[in-house]
Amino acid sequence: xxxxxxxxxxxxxxxxxxxxxxxxxxxxxxxxxxxxxxxxxxxxxxxxxxxxxxxxxxxxxxxxxxxxxxxxxxxxxxxxxxxxxxxxxxxxxxxxxxxxxxxxxxxxxxxxxxxxxxxxxxxxxxxxxxxxxxxxxxxxxxxxxxxxxxxxxxxxxxxxxxxxxxxxxxxxxxxxxxxxxxxxxxxxxxxxxxxxxxxxxxxxxxxxxxxxxxxxxxxxxxxxxxxxxxxxxxxxxxxxx
Ligand code: F6R
Numbered sequence: 001x002x003x004x005x006x007x008x009x010x011x012x013x014x015x016x017x018x019x020x021x022x023x024x025x026x027x028x029x030x031x032x033x034x035x036x037x038x039x040x041x042x043x044x045x046x047x048x049x050x051x052x053x054x055x056x057x058x059x060x061x062x063x064x065x066x067x068x069x070x071x072x073x074x075x076x077x078x079x080x081x082x083x084x085x086x087x088x089x090x091x092x093x094x095x096x097x098x099x100x101x102x103x104x105x106x107x108x109x110x111x112x113x114x115x116x117x118x119x120x121x122x123x124x125x126x127x128x129x130x131x132x133x134x135x136x137x138x139x140x141x142x143x144x145x146x147x148x149x150x151x152x153x154x155x156x157x158x159x160x161x162x163x164x165x166x167x168x169x170x171x172x173x174x175x176x177x178x179x180x181x182x183x184x185x186x187x188x189x190x191x192x193x194x195x196x197x198x199x200x201x202x203x204x205x206x207x208x209x210x211x212x213x214x215x216x217x218x219x220x221x222x223x224x225x226x227x228x229x230x231x232x233x234x235x236x237x238x239x240x241x
Contacts, residue, residue, distance in 0.1 A: 016042075032129075033066060035130050044087040059094075120186060132196055141179040188223075
């Protein structure tokens, strides 16, 4: 595992944007796997800036987001559809038809989620996957458990995640209890992965991810098995390494 320790959040965001921009310059038709949450906000801001300065062009890029809450409409201010448009898509030139974000199906027909993996395969697979990490070691919304799913699926969010994400909602009761997420197999299939981690509350998960035993109880630890993974952490997140 390649480990880059950034000076601070700004440095982390610039470095992450630099890696994404390099990938897109190298391959204009790059397939990007994208994450939401607080951590990549600065990276998206940097990428928007680079686009405005004509340093990067997303015209032929294809994107697949990792996850989406169940039961929130795409217009809901806390949905990941809304987040992605607000932080990134509205400001750059990714074509609408090239944007993919998982969608909840209220009948929970498992097969319909597999369609998302089929679309990823048909696009040629993910070239660069951007990840964040939960304080409990989740990746996407693959939560710690005795087993993990390979493909895109509907998942019950853990109490830790509901509590952590309640900061975005008016009250904890409003946080959705379920989400649709790419599975660990879909994530591990990416050719290259960068995982962004910022802040002290991520230090233990980052430690487990890099030096702990590989276990489904810390989904990020499975990334030790990936051939091309870079951890991009600020000093606080890297403090236990
Ligand atoms: C979101 C996602 C999640 C977040 C994680 C960290 O698309 O995949 O795994 O990366 O929950 O979230 P923040 O960055 O808000 O701490």
